[in-house]
Amino acid sequence: MTEPTMSVPVGGVRDRAYERELLVHLAKLRASDDPEDQRQAAKLRADLIPLHLPLVEHLVRRFLDRGEPHDDLLQVGTIGLINAIDRFDPDRGVEFSTYATPTIIGEIKRHFRDKGWAVRVPRRLQEIRAALTKATETLSHDLGRAPTVAELARKLDVSEDDVLEGLESASAYATVSLDAGFDDSESASITDTLGFDDEALTLVEDRATLRPLLEALPERERRIVMLRFFHNLTQSQIADEIGVSQMHVSRLLTRALVKLRKGMTDAHAD
């Protein structure tokens, strides 16, 4: 039956014993058939996630020099954390952090592997990419606009060709995992986006073909397409707006356009 209510105190806890108690309590609630226990389990689970975010943050730091934006890594790392919370069995007697660490790192590594980088992009390019991501963020901030290739080359003390090659590899190696860690359902913008979609689309004559294709896009890609083409924001502005790097926006936009173009072509061919 229902245990006395346990919850995460406001401001979080730094007490391992108490953290452990919470996880044990979560396991008990989950094992119960009582709907009230299940409801409490869901709430406790949701509270436990932010409580352990410092662990994710700590692990993400190891991967920061590899060219992926911090926020993106934090997102996938958090997925790993949630999986760990869901699978943790307190009876096995290991510390939660010991159990969660490989799960979180595994998720982050998968993020890199899914991009095909480990095998396909030469190490030198990966390094340039990493440096480019960082330099682009710094320069954009300092200049108040996206930097030029020459500015990036000067900043990094490499040739302009190297910069171009690095930027090209960014779009060339975009693969399916770009949405890893992005939960469509939690985005509050879905409804707003759909709202302005229709209005913005009225001027497009092939909107009947376009609308289902847009709707089939992952929410974030659709949002980027709308902001770029119907609201004329620049890639940098969109990056600020949705909180990812400009290079990530570039990759998502490229991928979305390829899908839309293919969809339009297929529809016309029918």
Place this chain on the structure above:
Amino acid sequence: MPDHHEADATRVQLRIPASTAYVSLVRTAAAAIAARLDFSIDRIDDLRLAVDEACALVMADAPGDGEIVCDFLSSSAHLAVEIAGVSRSGSTPSSASFAWTVLSALVDTVSATVTDENSLVIHLAMNSIDAASANEFA
């Protein structure tokens, strides 16, 4: 480093088979030329996408064994690109199509013509400074 702004109009021409497999060459050339003109990486990305879109439009109307000719005309901070191929329909793409909306958002000016030789030409032009974002940051 040479001062790119001193250069007068320079023409680069690229001729590719009308197949998507070769479009990456056009993208790469466009990016390299735009970088020489000191385009920001935002604008270079936009140009890459626009060239992609324009090539797709021209190829959609070109015979499979045809050729696509791409001309890049650059002068100081301005780049004009012409993507041309034989047109089976003899008509220009509709300016109300989604593809056209995309092109218009990506470059400063875009237009299409069908020549007397029945070639569809898409003209794109871009300045190194994006007027919209320049205002935004002013």
